[in-house]
Amino acid sequence: xxxIAQCAARASQERRGxxxxxxxAGDPDFATSLQLMHELxxxxxxxxxxxxxxxxxxxxxxxxxxxxxxxxxxxxxxxxTLQLAAHFRASDGQTPLVLMGYLNPIETMGxxxxxxxxxxxxxxxxxxxxxxxxxxxxxxxxxxxxxxxRIFLVAPTTDSARTAEIxxxxxxxxxxxxxxxxxxxxxxxxESVANDMAxxxxxxxxxxxxxxxxxxxxxAVAMNTLGDGVIIGSALVERIAALPPAGQRQASSISEAAxxxxxxxxxxxxxxxxxxxxxxxSGDASRKERDS
Amino acid sequence: MPEASGExxxxxxxxxxxxxxGVFVGETLMRAVTELxxxxxxxxxxxxxxxxxxxxxxxxxGRPSPIYLAERLSDSCQGARIWLKREDLNHTGAHKINNxxxxxxLARQMGKTRLIAETGAGQHGVASATVAARLxxxxxxxxxxxxxLRQAPNVYRMESLGARVIAVESGSRTLKDxxxxxxxxxxxxxxxxYYLIGTVAGPHPYPCMVRDFQSVIGREARSQFLExxxxxxxVLVACVGGGSNAIGLFHPFLADREVAMVGVEAxxxxxxxxxxxxxxxxxxxxxLHGNRTxxxxxxxxxxxxxxxxxxxxxxxxxxxxxxxxxDLGRVRYVAASDAETLxxxxxxxxxxxxxxxxxxxHALAWATRLAADMERGQSIxxxxxxxxxxDLETVARLTGAHSASAS
Numbered sequence: 001x002x003x004i005a006q007c008a009a010r011a012s013q014e015r016r017g018x019x020x021x022x023x024x025a026g027d028p029d030f031a032t033s034l035q036l037m038h039e040l041x042x043x044x045x046x047x048x049x050x051x052x053x054x055x056x057x058x059x060x061x062x063x064x065x066x067x068x069x070x071x072x073x074x075x076x077x078x079x080x081t082l083q084l085a086a087h088f089r090a091s092d093g094q095t096p097l098v099l100m101g102y103l104n105p106i107e108t109m110g111x112x113x114x115x116x117x118x119x120x121x122x123x124x125x126x127x128x129x130x131x132x133x134x135x136x137x138x139x140x141x142x143x144x145x146x147x148x149x150r151i152f153l154v155a156p157t158t159d160s161a162r163t164a165e166i167x168x169x170x171x172x173x174x175x176x177x178x179x180x181x182x183x184x185x186x187x188x189x190x191e192s193v194a195n196d197m198a199x200x201x202x203x204x205x206x207x208x209x210x211x212x213x214x215x216x217x218x219x220a221v222a223m224n225t226l227g228d229g230v231i232i233g234s235a236l237v238e239r240i241a242a243l244p245p246a247g248q249r250q251a252s253s254i255s256e257a258a259x260x261x262x263x264x265x266x267x268x269x270x271x272x273x274x275x276x277x278x279x280x281x282s283g284d285a286s287r288k289e290r291d292s
Numbered sequence: 293m294p295e296a297s298g299e300x301x302x303x304x305x306x307x308x309x310x311x312x313x314g315v316f317v318g319e320t321l322m323r324a325v326t327e328l329x330x331x332x333x334x335x336x337x338x339x340x341x342x343x344x345x346x347x348x349x350x351x352x353x354g355r356p357s358p359i360y361l362a363e364r365l366s367d368s369c370q371g372a373r374i375w376l377k378r379e380d381l382n383h384t385g386a387h388k389i390n391n392x393x394x395x396x397x398l399a400r401q402m403g404k405t406r407l408i409a410e411t412g413a414g415q416h417g418v419a420s421a422t423v424a425a426r427l428x429x430x431x432x433x434x435x436x437x438x439x440x441l442r443q444a445p446n447v448y449r450m451e452s453l454g455a456r457v458i459a460v461e462s463g464s465r466t467l468k469d470x471x472x473x474x475x476x477x478x479x480x481x482x483x484x485x486y487y488l489i490g491t492v493a494g495p496h497p498y499p500c501m502v503r504d505f506q507s508v509i510g511r512e513a514r515s516q517f518l519e520x521x522x523x524x525x526x527v528l529v530a531c532v533g534g535g536s537n538a539i540g541l542f543h544p545f546l547a548d549r550e551v552a553m554v555g556v557e558a559x560x561x562x563x564x565x566x567x568x569x570x571x572x573x574x575x576x577x578x579x580l581h582g583n584r585t586x587x588x589x590x591x592x593x594x595x596x597x598x599x600x601x602x603x604x605x606x607x608x609x610x611x612x613x614x615x616x617x618x619d620l621g622r623v624r625y626v627a628a629s630d631a632e633t634l635x636x637x638x639x640x641x642x643x644x645x646x647x648x649x650x651x652x653x654h655a656l657a658w659a660t661r662l663a664a665d666m667e668r669g670q671s672i673x674x675x676x677x678x679x680x681x682x683d684l685e686t687v688a689r690l691t692g693a694h695s696a697s698a699s
Binding site for chain 2: 053054055056057058059062063065069077078079102103104105106107108109129131132134135152153154155157158159162166177179249268
């Protein structure tokens with residue numbers, strides 16, 4: 001069982017929502033990223049999504065774009081991202097790491113070399129934003145051989161035929177982008193997300209985590225009741241942007257930047273509403289029905 | 293209606309030209325792209341749509357554009373005869389309008405009320421704003437903040453036409469960033485918005501669709517040339533940024549094996565420097581803006597800043613069909629420098645009384661060089677893709693600087 005699957009199974013057993021922060025590798029610099037990663041885990045992150053910096057992040061909103069620009073300005077790269085993962089892994093053997101990025105740096109490195117490097121660095125999953133399953137070529141197979149999960153996105157606009165194709169290609173967890181547009185935009189209304197979740201539950205037993213547009217405890221709790229967990233990206237990257245320059249940082253600066261994740265962790269753990277148990281139970285029931 | 297031409301009848305159903313092209317977009321854009329592909333696929337077979345398109349081209353654009361034998365230019369080269377396909381005579385001054393009209397008609401058919409477009413120099417932005425005014429559609433044009441400063445007259449022109457021009461401050465603040473921003477807008481507003489891409493790049497169906505709309509250039513040129521000379525030209529020459537005017541000229545000739553083709557990229561300050569915009573000559577395959585093609589990118593896969601004297605060629609990618617035609621060896625891709633381009637600009641202006649766009653001047657620079665090495669009985673057809681009024685200020689500034697430094 002992959003680290004991601006183990007982590008998700010444990011959370012499900014404990015009836016805990018998965019909390020997955022996203023940060024850009026090397027934003028604002030390599031050392032700070034590494035400190036932040038450990039701090040996020042300390043404050044309650046279940047897994048980490050690490051953005052591979054790319055000059056043209058077309059699926060990202062302004063907050064993450066600026067994070068990417070900061071990282072590239074400080075010399076970040078795909079190679080550096082893999083090094084960051086390896087450094088993290090050297091002192092944390094537990095927390096699943098997912099790399100999220102765009103295809104061009106990966107294609108430039110070469111699929112085989114990338115898959116091998118992920119394996120060596122202790123990366124558990126890969127999400128390539130601009131690579132739909134049918135364009136994945138050898139990459140999915142190469143990652144699969146190394147038991148690295150292939151994570152894909154489903155959007156509110158994804159039709160059922162595509163949803164089935166995406167689920168077929170996905171392992172680890174399914175990423176539900178809960179809005180139209182780019183990262184950091186506003187959430188779709190709760191009801192349409194709930195409808196989509198019900199639809200996805202019937203199609204897969206994979207954990208479904210919800211991302212795009214979750215920026216505080218309240219939205220996190222609301223979305224978590226509908227899925228198996230939440231991804232928080234732009235709201236965290238915004239706090240990273242506000243970090244004082246390295247020279248002027250207090251010992252507490254890093255933990256303050258990560259405190260959003262701590263607050264969401266507490267909110268998720270305290271607010272397991274009845275509503276959520278019901279929806280999850282019915283999810284379990286439909287899964288059992290399908291399995292039997 | 294566009295016809296397939298034998299072995300060159302790409303793309304396949306999934307939008308691939310050999311290993312190039314395809315649909316590399318985030319899931320949030322997938323439905324928009326799929327819907328567009330389906331809409332275009334059905335329209336492509338609709339005779340009435342093409343009749344409507346042709347009628348617009350005739351009455352609104354002023355097509356067919358003539359071919360013109362540039363006698364004094366040819367004489368100065370002492371070699372092959374140089375002919376020009378006069379896209380500079382189109383309404384709005386360039387070939388861009390052909391595609392803008394085709395896509396705007398499609399947008400209207402799809403029930404979209406809002407057009408968005410990206411622009412570099414502003415030519416495609418002007419063409420989009422023009423057809424939006426013509427069809428009563430809302431129009432937002434994304435333009436890199438750098439380009440907004442460099443191309444102020446075109447910004448005013450677009451705004452006069454009723455378009456809103458949005459300055460893009462991200463990345464290198466040029467054409468590629470404008471395209472990034474337009475893609476983001478489209479993802480967020482898929483319901484009412486049509487993204488009118490100005491070149492043969494982007495995810496499928498854009499490279500195929502834009503080629504189909506621009507192929508009117510080559511179809512006209514082919515029959516005009518046959519009529520005037522009784523044969524076909526020996527060589528076709530066109531400039532290549534994204535590559536829409538070039539593919540428009542080349543495509544209807546692809547099956548004519550005896551016709552050689554040359555695409556001229558922007559060598560900027562030289563292919564040996566970092567300051568050029570020639571992905572086919574000096575780049576490598578990769579994925580950007582929805583398709584796999586040749587790109588200017590570094591060893592880490594980051595997209596590089598480009599440079600060209602002409603803002604219209606200042607783009608780090610190129611249409612995937614060009615990437616494929618390069619690998620097949622059907623088209624030869626070369627590059628002309630800023631200096632050669634400026635010389636060609638002046639040469640055509642003085643010898644023929646035609647002021648070419650700096651984009652098209654790249655093609656002229658190569659054609660005149662080529663002509664000198666060819667026989668007098670041979671002929672070259674150059675796509676004069678646009679007029680140079682928009683570039684006079686740039687040329688005046690550079691020429692002034694050049695004379696000053698030379699003296």
